[in-house]
Amino acid sequence: MLLSELLKDWPCTILQGSIRRTIDGITESSKRVKKNYVFVAKKGVKTDGMIFIEKAITNGAKTLVIDRDNLDRTRIPEEITVVLIPDSSLFISYASAKFSDNPAEELCIIGITGTNGKTTVSHFTGQLLKELGHKTAVIGTTGLYIDGKLTETIRNSMTTMPAEQLHPFLRKCIKQQVTHIVLEASSIGLSTNRLAHCPLTVGVFLNIGMDHYAEHGGRQPYIDAKKLLIPLADQLVMNEDDETCRAIGEELTTPPIYFSSRHIHGTQQKKVLLANQGHHNEMNARAAIGALMALGYSLRAITPHLHALRLPTGRLEKYEEAGIEVYVDYAHTPDALQAVLEALSESSKRLITVFGCGGGRDRQKRPQMGAVAAHYSSHVILTSDNPRMEDPSQIIVDILAGMAGFATPVEIFIDRHQAIQYAVTQAQPGEIVLIAGKGHEQIQQIENQTTHFCDMEEVKKSFCNRNAKK
Structure with a gap:
């Protein structure tokens, strides 16, 4: 594509160089720059793309796109084109779509947002679409x-x-x-314009809980970020049981399709889910059904395929040995942890919960998660999640603040490996262990180090060690 073709419909000022040149790619990462690439020097949360301009040129960039005119152009070779635009995150969204010839316009795309359940609902929706004969891709937290x-x-x-x-x-x-x-549409993804030029056939609102307040600057900015999904979608699906989602739905000029614990789009339905656990997964199934109804399918056409629904990796993922049930789940918010613990509590078995909270974000949810764990569990083991640059001990202190007044026994193992091993060792036949917070994740972030860590792998290793000691 010619650079002039890319820029013709976008407001810009050419500060130097020619736009009559062929471009072979667009990126905001200097590491991914190749010959004849456009490098967008976007200002990120942690780093500013401006400081990587020289590296981008060395790697082959022939065009620089900036949204702040504070560039020292005496250091930029004359043959490099420099383009000034109003908003770099919007530009890279637009340019990426145009460079690929706007593929979203040729597809039926369902975007799913919500504090909890995005991954499960996206997989449920994909599974139903496959059952109905459509070749379907699911894009989200667990991969492509x-x-x-x-x-x-x-x-x-x-x-x-x-x-x-x-x-x-x-x-x-x-x-x-x-x-x-x-695809999963996160609040961060929406607010940073990753989907700004990806039109959706259907947008689904699952729930609005507590997460990412720190990144957005509070609850209302977090809600506002979620609402950026609305203008992208032709048809919306809303959880009527969620007060915030219901309020958003009432603001719409075109009524959404509602799902709730009582009905789906006005059709009374007591139970739809066959093979998965908990009220939250019942609601996740209803959300997926609502998405398909928005595409024109009737409940009668969808119902025969509900038997195919399977939870994705790291969502109530079960491992059982020696009469002990262990579940690994991504639950990392108060609402998600409560939903999973409620589901597991239905069996009335003794329940051991292992969890921590991530560092560097949303401190206010920590005591709430502590209270939820203490309320539903027979025994709680506190440990590290991804502490990042925060002191893991301080994170645990914050969690403990919500556990005051509960008689539930609490033990602390800052090392997550030790915590999981201890939980598996202590568990007796007929008991349940929940390892919450990381789910499908394969890494752990401690200070500046990122190391491989998989909860399910640790569970299996712990049983090996338990058996070896017998």
Whole structure:
């Protein structure tokens, strides 16, 4: 594509160089720059793309796109084109879509947002679409799936894929005869314009709980970020049981399709889910059904395929040995932890819960999660999640503040490996162990170090050690 073609519909000022040049790619990462690439020097949360301009040029960039005119152009070679635009995050969304010839316009795309349940609902929706004969891709936290098979993982485990990756992937899907896409739309992804040029056939609102307040600057900015999904979608599906989602639905000029614990789109329905556990997964199934009804399917057409629903990796993922049931789940918010513990409590078995909280974000949810764990569990083991740059001990102190007044025994193992091993060792036949917070994740972030860590792997190792000691 010619740079002039890319820029012709976008407000910009050419500060130097020519726009009559061929471009071979667009990126906001200097590491991914290749010959004849456009480098967008976007200001990120932690780093500013401006400081990587020289590296981008060394790697082959011939065009620089900036949204702040504070560049020292005496250090930029004359043959490099420099373009000033109003908003770099919007530009990279637009440019990535246009460079891939706007693939989203050729697909049926369902975008799912909500504090909890995005991954499960996206997989449920994808599974139903496959059952109904559509070649479907699911894009989200656990990776990229085509017809239920994992094809690749997403860099940095981002819930919503960056625009420069998303649109080429959509084009690749089209070449593989995929017709339907289901993707997770996170508040961060929406607020940073990753989906700004990805029109959706259906948008689904699951729930609004406590998460990412710190990144957005409070609850209302978090809600406002979620609401950015609305103008992207032709049809909306809303959880009527969630007060905030219901309020958002009432603001719409076109009524959404509602699902709740009582009905789906006005149809009374007592129970729809057959094979999965808990009220939260019942609601996740109803959300998926609502998404398909928005595409024009009747409940009668969908119902015969509900037997195919399977939970994705790291969502109430079960391992059983020696009469002990162990579940690994991604629950990392108060609402999600409560939903999972309620589901597991239905068996009335003794329940051991192992969890921590992530560092550097949402401190206010920590005591709430402590209270939830203490209320539902027979025994709580507190440990590290991804403490990042925060002191793990302080995170645990914050969690303990919510556990005051409960008689539930609490033990602390800052090392997550030790915590899981201890829980498995202490558990007796007929008991349940929940390992919460990381689910599908394969890494742990402690200070500046990122190391491999998988909860389910640790569970299996712990049983090996338990058996060896017998």
